[in-house]
Amino acid sequence: MKPHHQCRAFDTPEASGQGADRPTPFALTRLGSWGTVGTRRCHSALRREHRGPIPVADASGPDLATLSFHGEETVTVTVAEPTDEVVLNAVELAITEATIANDRGEALRGVPTMDEAAERCRIAFPRHLAPGAWRLRLVFTGHLNDKLRGFYRSSYKDASGATHLLAATQFEATDARRAFPCWDEPAFKAVFAVTLAIDPALAAVSNTRVVAERREGGKKIVAFADTIKMSTYLVAFVVGELEATDPVRVGAAPVRVWCVPAKLRLAAFGHAIAVASLRFFEEYYGLPYPGDKLDLLAIPDFAAGAMENLGAITFRETALLVDERAASHAEIERVADVVAHENAHMWFGDLVTMSWWNGIWLNEAFATFMEILAVDDWKPEWKRWVTFGVSRAAALVVDGLHSTRPVEYPVRAPRDADAMFDTLTYEKGASVLRMLEQYLGADVFRDGVRDYLRRHAYGNADTRDLWAALGTASRQPIPDVMDGWIFTPGYPLVSARVEGRELVLSQQRFAYLPEAPEGTEPSGEPGQRWRVPVQLRLHAGGTSSVTRLMLSGAEARLPAPERLDAVVVNEGGHGFYRVRYAPELLERLVRQLDDLAPIERFNLVNDTWAVTVAGLGSLTDYLDLTARFRGERDRNVWSVLLASFHALNRIVGPADRPRLAALVRDRVAPAFAALGWTTRPGEDEVTRQLRGDLARALGTLGDNPAVQSEAAERYAAYVASGDDVDPNVLPALITILAHAGDATRFDEFLRRFRAATTPQEEQRYLYALAGFRQPALIGQTLARTLNGEIRTQDAPFVVRTLLTGVRSRELTWEFVKTNWDAMERQYPKHALRRLAEGVIALATPELERDVHAFVRARKIDFGGKTLAQYLEQLRIAVTLRAREGAALSKYLARFG
Ligand SMILES: [Zn+2]
Numbered sequence: 001m002k003p004h005h006q007c008r009a010f011d012t013p014e015a016s017g018q019g020a021d022r023p024t025p026f027a028l029t030r031l032g033s034w035g036t037v038g039t040r041r042c043h044s045a046l047r048r049e050h051r052g053p054i055p056v057a058d059a060s061g062p063d064l065a066t067l068s069f070h071g072e073e074t075v076t077v078t079v080a081e082p083t084d085e086v087v088l089n090a091v092e093l094a095i096t097e098a099t100i101a102n103d104r105g106e107a108l109r110g111v112p113t114m115d116e117a118a119e120r121c122r123i124a125f126p127r128h129l130a131p132g133a134w135r136l137r138l139v140f141t142g143h144l145n146d147k148l149r150g151f152y153r154s155s156y157k158d159a160s161g162a163t164h165l166l167a168a169t170q171f172e173a174t175d176a177r178r179a180f181p182c183w184d185e186p187a188f189k190a191v192f193a194v195t196l197a198i199d200p201a202l203a204a205v206s207n208t209r210v211v212a213e214r215r216e217g218g219k220k221i222v223a224f225a226d227t228i229k230m231s232t233y234l235v236a237f238v239v240g241e242l243e244a245t246d247p248v249r250v251g252a253a254p255v256r257v258w259c260v261p262a263k264l265r266l267a268a269f270g271h272a273i274a275v276a277s278l279r280f281f282e283e284y285y286g287l288p289y290p291g292d293k294l295d296l297l298a299i300p301d302f303a304a305g306a307m308e309n310l311g312a313i314t315f316r317e318t319a320l321l322v323d324e325r326a327a328s329h330a331e332i333e334r335v336a337d338v339v340a341h342e343n344a345h346m347w348f349g350d351l352v353t354m355s356w357w358n359g360i361w362l363n364e365a366f367a368t369f370m371e372i373l374a375v376d377d378w379k380p381e382w383k384r385w386v387t388f389g390v391s392r393a394a395a396l397v398v399d400g401l402h403s404t405r406p407v408e409y410p411v412r413a414p415r416d417a418d419a420m421f422d423t424l425t426y427e428k429g430a431s432v433l434r435m436l437e438q439y440l441g442a443d444v445f446r447d448g449v450r451d452y453l454r455r456h457a458y459g460n461a462d463t464r465d466l467w468a469a470l471g472t473a474s475r476q477p478i479p480d481v482m483d484g485w486i487f488t489p490g491y492p493l494v495s496a497r498v499e500g501r502e503l504v505l506s507q508q509r510f511a512y513l514p515e516a517p518e519g520t521e522p523s524g525e526p527g528q529r530w531r532v533p534v535q536l537r538l539h540a541g542g543t544s545s546v547t548r549l550m551l552s553g554a555e556a557r558l559p560a561p562e563r564l565d566a567v568v569v570n571e572g573g574h575g576f577y578r579v580r581y582a583p584e585l586l587e588r589l590v591r592q593l594d595d596l597a598p599i600e601r602f603n604l605v606n607d608t609w610a611v612t613v614a615g616l617g618s619l620t621d622y623l624d625l626t627a628r629f630r631g632e633r634d635r636n637v638w639s640v641l642l643a644s645f646h647a648l649n650r651i652v653g654p655a656d657r658p659r660l661a662a663l664v665r666d667r668v669a670p671a672f673a674a675l676g677w678t679t680r681p682g683e684d685e686v687t688r689q690l691r692g693d694l695a696r697a698l699g700t701l702g703d704n705p706a707v708q709s710e711a712a713e714r715y716a717a718y719v720a721s722g723d724d725v726d727p728n729v730l731p732a733l734i735t736i737l738a739h740a741g742d743a744t745r746f747d748e749f750l751r752r753f754r755a756a757t758t759p760q761e762e763q764r765y766l767y768a769l770a771g772f773r774q775p776a777l778i779g780q781t782l783a784r785t786l787n788g789e790i791r792t793q794d795a796p797f798v799v800r801t802l803l804t805g806v807r808s809r810e811l812t813w814e815f816v817k818t819n820w821d822a823m824e825r826q827y828p829k830h831a832l833r834r835l836a837e838g839v840i841a842l843a844t845p846e847l848e849r850d851v852h853a854f855v856r857a858r859k860i861d862f863g864g865k866t867l868a869q870y871l872e873q874l875r876i877a878v879t880l881r882a883r884e885g886a887a888l889s890k891y892l893a894r895f896g
Contacts, residue, residue: 001172001304001305001306001307001308001364001421002304002305002306002307002319002337002338002341002342002367003304003305003421003422003426003830004303004304004305004316004319004793004797004831004834067143067144067153068141068142068143068144069141069142069143069144069151069167070139070140070141071138071139071140071141071142071179071180072137072138072139072140073137073138073139073140073180073181074135074136074137074138075135075136075137075138075182075190076133076134076135076136077133077134077135077136078131078132078133078134079129079130079131079132079133079134080131081131082128082129082130082131083128083129084124084125084126084127084128084129085122085123085124085125086100086110086122086123086125086136087120087121087122087123088120088121088123088181088182088183088184089119089120089121089174089176089177089181089182089183089184089185090114090119090120090121090140090177090180090181090182091114091116091119091177091178092116092142092143092145092150092178093114093121093140093141093142093177093178093179093180093181094114094140094141094142095112095114095121095123095138095139095140095181096139096140096141097137097138097139098110098111098112098123098136098137098138098139099136099137100125100129100134100135100136100137101134101135101137102132102133102134102135103133104132106130108125108126108127108129109125109126110123110124110125111123111124112138119174119177121181123136138180138181140180140181142178142179144167145178146301146792147828148170148301148302148303148792148793148828149170149171149175149178149303149828149829150169150170150171150175150176150177150178150179151167151168151169151178151179151237152167152168152169152170152301153165153166153167153168154166154167154168154240154299154300154301154302155300155301156260156300158261158262159262164240164241164260165240166202166238166239166240166241166242166260166299166300167237167238167239167240168236168237168238168239168240168297168299168301168302168314169235169236169237169238169309169314170302170303170304170307170314171232171233171234171235171236171307171309172233172234172307173233173357173360173417173418174233174417175233176232176233176235177232179235182232183232184232184233185231185232185356186231186232186233186353186354186355186356186357186359186460187231187353187355187356187460188231188232189229189230189231189353189458189459189460190229190230190232191226191227191228191229191230192207192226192227192230192235193223193224193225193226193227194206194207194208194223194224194227194235194237195221195222195223195224196221196222196224196237196239197216197219197220197221197222198219198220198222198239199219199220200215200218200219200220201241202220202239202240202241202242203239203240203241203242203243203244203258204220204222204237204238204239205236205237205238205239205242205258205295205297205312206224206235206236206237206238206311206312207224207227207230207234207235207236207291207309207310207311207312208224208225208226208227208291208292208293208311209224209225209292209293210222210223210224210225211223211224211225225292227310227311228290228291228310228351228458229458230310230350230353230458231353234308234309234310234350234353235309236307236309236312236314237312238258238297238299238312238314240260241260241261242258242259242260242261242297243258243259243260243261243264244256244257244258244264244295245257245258245264245267245268245271247293248271248275250275250278250279250282250289250294251282251288251289252288252292253278253289253291253292253293253294254293254294255271255274255275255278255293255294255295255296256271256293256294256295256296257270257271257274257295257296257297257298257320257321258295258296258297258298259297259298259317259320259321260298260300263298263317263321265323266321266322266323266758266759267298267320267321268324269322269324269332269335269336270296270298270315270320270321270322270335270339271296273335273336273339273340273375273378274294274296274339274343276374276378277339277340277343277344277374277375277378278294278343278346280340280374280377280378281343281344281346281347281370281374284370284373284374284446284449285347285348285449285450285453286450286453286454287347287351287450287453287454287457289346289347290310290346290347290350290351290457291310291311291346292311293311294311294313294343294346295311295312295313296313296315296320296339296342297312297313297314297315297320298315298316298317298319298320298321299314299315299316299317300317300791301791301792301793302314302315302316302317302793303793303828303830303831304316304421304830305319305338306319306320306338306339306341306342307342308341308342308345308346308349308350308367310346310350311346313342313343315338315339315342316759316793317759318331318334318335318759318760318763319334319335319338319339320335320338320339321335321758321759322335322758322759322760323758323760325727326727326758326760326761327727327758327760328689328692328727328728328730328731328760329382329685329686329688329689329727329728330689330728331727331760333375333382333384333387336375336378336379337371337372337375338371340370340371340374340375340378341367341368341370341371342367343374344366344367344370344371344374345363345367347453348363348366348367348370348449348453349363349366349367351453351457351458352452352453352456352457352458352459352460352461353459353460353461354460354461354462355460355461355462356411357411357416357417357420358408358409358410358411359408359461359462359463360411360417360420360421360425361407361408361420361424361425361429361486362408362429362463362466364420364421364425364426364429365407365425365426365428365429365430365432365433366429366430366433368391368426368427368429368430369429369430369433369434369437372384372385372388372430372434381684381685382685382686383598383686385434385599386573386597386598386599386602386634386636387635387636387686388430388431388434389573389599389602389603389606389636390636390639390640391426391427391430391431392427392431392576393602393606393640394423394427395423395424395426395427395428395431395576396491396510396576396578396606396610397423397610397873398422398423398424398428398869399424399428399489399490399491400490400491400510400511400512400610400614401511401512401869401872401873401876402511402513402515402516402517402520402522402523402872403516403520403521403523403865403868403869403871403872404424404489404490404523404865404869405424405489405523405864405865406486406487406488406489406523407424407425407428407429407432407485407486407487408463408486408487415863416863416864418829418830418863418864419862419863419864419865419866420864421830422864422866428576431576432482432485432486432576434574435485435533435574435575435576436470436478436481436482438533438535438572438574439481439533440470440473440474440476441474444470444473444474445470445473445474447473448466448469448470448471448472448473448474449466449469449470451469451472451473452465452466452468452469452470455469463486464479467479467482480531481531481533481550484528484529484530484531485530485576488524488525488528488530489523489524490509490510490511490523490524490528491509491510491530491576491577491578492507492508492509492510492529492530492532492577492578493507493508493509493510493577493578493579493580493611493616494506494507494532494534494551494569494570494577494578494579494580495507495508495579495580495581495582496567496569496579496580496581496582496585497581497582497585498560498564498582498584498585499557501559501560501562502557502558502559502560503536503538503557503558503559503560503564503567504555504556504557505534505549505551505555505556505557505558505569506554506555506556507529507530507532507551507554507555507577508554509524509528510577510578510610510614511614512610512613512614512872512876513614513872513875513876513879514615516872517871517872517875519868519871520868520871520872521868529552529553529554530551530577531550531551531552532550532551532552532575532577533548533550533575534548534549534550534551534556534569534570534575535547535548535570535571535572535574535575536548536549536567536568536569536571537567537568537571538560538561538564538566538567539564539565539566539567539568539592539595540561540562540563540564540565541561541562541563541565542565544595545561546571565588565592566585566588566589566591566592566595567581567585567588567589568589568596568600569581570600570603571600572597572599572600573597573599573600573602573603578606578607578610578611579603579604579607580607580611580616580617586608589604590604590625590628593628593629598634598636598637599636601629601632601634601637602634602636602637602639602640605625605626605629605637605640605641605644606640608622608625609622609640609644612884613647613876613880615879615883618884618887619884619887619888619891620887620891622644623663623891626641626644626667627666627667629641629667630666630667630670630671631670631671631674632671633671633674633687633690634686634690635686635687635689635690635693638671638690638693638694638697639693641667642668642693642697642701645660645663645664645667645697645701646701647877647880648660648888649701649806650804650806650841650843650877651843651877651878651880651881651884651885651888652888652889652892653885653889656888656889656892657806658703658896659892659893659895659896660701660892660895661701661702661703661704662702662892662895662896663892663895664697664698664701664702665698665702665704666895668694668697668698668702669698669702669704671690671694672691672694672695672698675687675690675691675694676691677691677695677710677714677729678726679691679726685728688726688728688729689728691726691728691729692726692728692729692730692731692732693732695707695711695729695732695733695736696731696732696735696736699711699732699735699736699739699740700735700736700739700771707736708736708737708739708740711732711733711736711737711740712737712740714729714733715733715734715737718730718733730764731764734749734764734765734768735767735768735771737749737768738768738769738770738771738772739771739772739773741772742774743774743776743777745772746769746772746777746780749765749768749769750765750769752765753765753766753768753769763794766790766794766798767798767801769781769784769798770798770801770802770805770808771801771805773805773807773808775811778802778807778808778811778812779811779815781798781802782799782802782811782812782815785798785799786819786822786823786826792826792827792828792831793828793831795826795827796823796827796828796831796832796834796835797831797834797835799812799815799816799823799835799838800834800835800837800838801838802838803816803835803838803839803841803842804838804840804841805841806841809838809841809842809847810847812838813839813842813847813850813851816835817854820858823835832862833862833866836860836862836866836867836870837870839851839870839871839874840870840873840874840877841877842874843874843877843878843881844878844881845878845881845882848874848875848878851871851874852871855867855871
């Protein structure tokens with residue numbers, strides 16, 4: 001799975017889906033009747049359980065007016081020991097018939113009992129089933145829900161404004177049980193043969209090729225080929241008026257992109273990266289693609305970013321469909337990343353699957369690592385491993401909390417598994433895999449991965465199985481190196497200083513706060529140490545040399561060369577740790593910034609900022625440091641500089657805010673002046689993106705009137721005559737105009753949001769609505785997050801954006817408190833969790849107290865340590881304000 005997320009560095013909109021009205025009842029007639037007729041062959045021993053009986057659920061027949069579906073399922077099971085009960089997972093399903101038969105002519109009718117709380121169905125038989133093979137047949141009905149999980153409905157409007165429905169599935173982690181009764185755990189792998197009975201006007205897609213199609217009783221009966229042996233969470237079916245691109249073959253498998261009509265013109269780019277990355281993975285893994293075809297489907301309503309159903313990958317529209325000429329680089333890159341990520345899963349996750357949900361981290365971390373590898377191979381000019389620094393930085397933030405968690409931890413209930421789809425799993429996991437790959441060497445790492453996949457194909461495996469394969473390939477004790485990064489929370493701060501003729505490196509755990517905040521259970525042991533593969537570059541006498549060492553203890557010493565000019569710790573920037581240089585080493589480094597790679601400059605600023613927030617360095621020193629980067633030309637370095645200015649904007653007093661804007665102008669304007677407003681011939685995409693970023697920073701955070709009026713003129717020319725505006729600058733113009741805009745502009749952007757013709761255009765205007773500063777306009781946008789106008793896949797993210805705006809946060813927080821119940825009812829569960837992340841920006845002591853009171857009163861819990869992490873980040877911001885507020889005010893005095 002790929003979560004939906006927003007860009008952290010700039011508070012700007014990023015990929016997400018469609019915005020249209022909710023389905024209307026009259027549209028249901030288009031749908032015809034839904035039916036699934038599934039045969040599932042499964043080989044597993046049945047387990048007996050003893051619990052009190054519960055009344056049988058109402059087993060009424062299909063009701064088209066309420067969007068129900070009807071299903072039949074046959075499961076081949078092996079009874080291991082005599083039993084008169086079969087227990088499987090099911091929820092919100094009514095099982096109307098349960099029979100079991102064998103080849104010896106025995107047949108029994110069972111009595112199903114639903115336990116909705118346990119999400120189980122217990123089928124009691126009148127006598128014991130003898131050991132051996134049986135066929136369990138179940139007939140059931142269910143409701144096509146609008147919660148974007150299980151078997152659900154999605155809707156979209158055509159050009160004439162008519163609403164159309166389609167049906168799709170989203171099963172990970174534990175929602176297959178909402179579509180059909182099953183043993184809904186990853187280790188219960190089975191072969192699935194799906195047949196769908198649908199309206200003849202519609203198309204149906206499932207995991208495998210269509211093997212037969214016929215008409216029966218006014219329905220189209222579509223039968224799909226047997227799948228490979230796989231887990232239930234990877235099963236998928238999608239039914240609707242879908243259109244597909246022509247197939248392109250990779251090996252024997254045709255690859256197609258599917259979407260709703262009228263959007264096929266946006267499919268070419270996603271199709272291209274799908275084909276390229278599938279070929280890349282066949283080569284990298286040394287194994288052919290395990291499916292018989294690959295369909296990538298854009299679903300108008302989709303909770304996550306995408307889902308790796310084998311052979312039928314589902315996406316939110318912004319993660320698959322894009323107009324390459326009109327989209328910004330970030331929007332295009334998002335599509336490439338997500339498509340490559342899901343394709344990587346076809347082997348790592350689908351062919352070889354984690355044994356249990358504690359292995360989600362490996363599944364997701366690995367796919368994230370492979371996504372970057374594949375995109376980097378496809379478009380080396382995008383410098384994807386450099387830009388990955390931003391993702392690594394996001395993980396370093398969360399993992400610097402006392403309320404962090406180890407990457408891998410025991411998962412008992414599905415609720416714990418849900419909390420695993422977070423930054424620590426994806427970004428920290430991928431970062432430490434990258435660190436390991438760099439340490440072992442890329443070829444050795446790949447050989448280990450190949451061995452792991454071959455050994456466990458069609459089966460399940462654990463982290464230790466991958467370590468074993470990598471250990472064999474590298475002849476190194478992998479767990480010795482990796483366990484500290486995976487099974488213990490946090491990461492080290494490596495400090496560097498010179499003592500006489502020695503360079504001294506020491507490590508301690510990095511934390512923003514000296515102690516865990518009240519009510520937070522501290523994680524990890526005191527005196528924690530890691531085995532840190534450190535890569536150093538020493539500059540001396542005009543030359544440089546790279547040294548590697550394993551820092552295992554508290555301290556390591558190495559001889560410093562004579563005439564040492566500078567030391568770069570974390571050379572190449574792959575290490576998952578922070579570096580603090582002694583003042584004189586820092587000064588030497590800053591004097592020769594040009595000798596540092598962009599990722600090294602990024603880490604230098606990022607680590608220094610973190611050390612400042614942690615109270616280990618002064619804010620004044622940090623702000624002085626930012627002045628040394630006025631000439632910076634790398635977009636990632638700017639992203640961390642601008643993120644730190646945004647953080648200061650959230651803690652600065654209102655009187656000082658214009659002075660902070662002046663500081664931003666002072667730092668940013670020279671770099672923007674050097675770039676200018678217009679694209680130059682031969683410019684790379686990263687530079688064009690930087691132009692948009694810097695313009696946005698000057699026009700919003702820097703509140704520069706000249707930039708704002710220039711943006712208005714350029715936008716007007718673009719609207720009037722279709723003037724060519726660089727797609728990387730256009731989103732910045734829209735953001736700036738919203739920031740400076742009034743009610744007329746708001747109405748204009750609202751119209752454009754409604755009339756948008758690409759998912760990306762729609763998102764730009766949607767998030768622009770959250771950028772206006774007048775209370776009345778903020779109120780209008782908030783109202784639309786609950787009245788159905790903004791899709792539930794997007795609304796929580798819009799609220800989150802509003803929570804982070806300094807002009808909108810208080811109003812929005814009141815709105816959230818007032819409407820929490822409605823939000824809980826309407827929004828997908830994990831999106832509500834992402835919405836709540838916005839409280840991090842409520843960085844005043846009063847708001848912090850109010851947040852605590854609210855979560856206590858409402859007993860809010862998102863599973864895992866999610867809430868504690870948000871509250872700790874809020875504590876850090878309020879602490880920074882208390883500690884550095886006066887120094888900040890004093891520093892800013894020179895800008896007023
Ligand atoms: Zn994934």
